[in-house]
Amino acid sequence: MTYKFSKHVPQSDVDAVGDILKVAGDPKVTSFAGGLPAPELFPVEEVKAAANRVLTGNGRAALQYGSSQGVPGLRQVILNRLEIEGIKTDSDHVMVATGSQQSIDLTGKIFIDEGTTVIVEDPTYLTAIDVFRSYGAHFVGVDMDEDGMKMDALEEALKNNPDTRLIYTVPTFQNPTGRTMTLERRKKLVELAGKYDVLVLEDNPYGAIRWSGNNLPSLKSLDKNNHVIYMGTLSKIFSPGLRLGWVVADPKLIKKYTMMKQSADLHTDSLAQYIAAEYFAENDIEDHVTAITALYHKREQIMVDAVDKYFPAGVTHSNPEGGMFLWVMVPGVADSQKLFDAALKRNVAIVPGDPFFGNESIPGTFRMNYSNTPEDKIEDGVKRLAEAIEEVMSK
Numbered sequence: 001m002t003y004k005f006s007k008h009v010p011q012s013d014v015d016a017v018g019d020i021l022k023v024a025g026d027p028k029v030t031s032f033a034g035g036l037p038a039p040e041l042f043p044v045e046e047v048k049a050a051a052n053r054v055l056t057g058n059g060r061a062a063l064q065y066g067s068s069q070g071v072p073g074l075r076q077v078i079l080n081r082l083e084i085e086g087i088k089t090d091s092d093h094v095m096v097a098t099g100s101q102q103s104i105d106l107t108g109k110i111f112i113d114e115g116t117t118v119i120v121e122d123p124t125y126l127t128a129i130d131v132f133r134s135y136g137a138h139f140v141g142v143d144m145d146e147d148g149m150k151m152d153a154l155e156e157a158l159k160n161n162p163d164t165r166l167i168y169t170v171p172t173f174q175n176p177t178g179r180t181m182t183l184e185r186r187k188k189l190v191e192l193a194g195k196y197d198v199l200v201l202e203d204n205p206y207g208a209i210r211w212s213g214n215n216l217p218s219l220k221s222l223d224k225n226n227h228v229i230y231m232g233t234l235s236k237i238f239s240p241g242l243r244l245g246w247v248v249a250d251p252k253l254i255k256k257y258t259m260m261k262q263s264a265d266l267h268t269d270s271l272a273q274y275i276a277a278e279y280f281a282e283n284d285i286e287d288h289v290t291a292i293t294a295l296y297h298k299r300e301q302i303m304v305d306a307v308d309k310y311f312p313a314g315v316t317h318s319n320p321e322g323g324m325f326l327w328v329m330v331p332g333v334a335d336s337q338k339l340f341d342a343a344l345k346r347n348v349a350i351v352p353g354d355p356f357f358g359n360e361s362i363p364g365t366f367r368m369n370y371s372n373t374p375e376d377k378i379e380d381g382v383k384r385l386a387e388a389i390e391e392v393m394s395k
């Protein structure tokens with residue numbers, strides 16, 4: 001059989017990141033590669049109790065088809081969380097999605113045609129690149145520094161690409177860099193979105209996991225003219241397995257998202273929504289987020305201390321104030337894959353920087369995750385990684 005694929009399907013079968021995660025799953029390997037939360041903190045007993053209450057009291061509704069916009073109880077939970085993030089809105093502005101990943105995909109379906117310009121941070125979340133590429137996006141990357149996307153570079157990109165439809169950003173504890181956009185730049189970004197009449201897609205999976213610095217307002221809370229679409233998720237503060245996320249936008253847009261979601265999956269898993277709403281009614285999520293934040297901070301400190309102690313001179317890294325990732329830049333290395341190969345020879349896995357760029361990558365970069373590695377494994381893994389970097393730098 002000769003398969004005739006649509007143009008949305010990648011022509012190549014190479015799944016570089018999938019292959020990395022496969023080798024990183026080998027128990028011999030100390031993996032800093034994935035982006036998984038610490039499973040030991042999942043509230044298994046509390047979820048079991050919540051599921052029991054749902055099935056006892058509301059089982060038939062929870063097992064029935066539901067609304068594409070989401071179960072009312074969960075939408076109320078989402079509104080409460082949004083209020084904590086400074087976004088005061090109502091349920092007409094909110095749609096439950098099957099994880100933020102679906103919100104990204106639906107955004108691609110709604111806004112991207114073949115050749116549509118999408119501005120992204122350089123680097124950015126690699127799976128958003130994959131999604132937007134599958135819809136035919138033309139990427140324009142904007143440089144970042146430790147304060148997030150550079151606004152003069154963004155304005156230049158907007159001037160040079162007047163057909164831009166979307167600016168995709170992860171302003172807080174970004175994946176892959178862990179960097180956070182300053183308040184000044186947030187205000188500027190919203191101003192530029194208005195000036196050039198472009199939509200911003202704000203993706204905020206990590207914002208609640210902060211251990212230092214001040215909370216910063218979301219772009220959505222600064223936006224007065226419906227230029228920002230906001231996406232949140234329970235994946236990093238509760239459970240990624242339940243696949244619960246949300247989109248917040250102008251009700252006119254929510255209507256489009258809901259229609260596109262209907263064609264994608266009718267609605268997000270009702271049982272998962274009921275269980276999450278029940279969990280939030282009976283448990284203090286802030287206590288849980290505090291526990292997650294404390295553990296990730298501990299792991300991050302161990303990782304950063306070891307990186308500063310063992311990595312060769314000249315290697316630099318980001319300094320996250322929260323979230324799950326550290327971004328490392330190795331000078332004089334043309335091919336990031338070499339860093340991955342040398343690390344794997346020593347049974348350590350990282351993700352080389354290349355797939356995080358829409359176009360040309362910055363060589364000698366890689367991402368490290370600390371949330372999923374037990375404290376007693378981190379220093380030794382970093383030490384072996386340091387040897388790998390030295391080997392590549394010396395060639």
Ligand SMILES: Cc1ncc(COP(=O)(O)O)c(C=O)c1O
Nearest residue numbers: 099100101125170175233235245
């Ligand atoms: C920046 C970013 N956006 C979206 C997602 C997808 O998250 P979800 O589990 O909510 O689909 C991730 C997952 O790691 C992410 O890092």
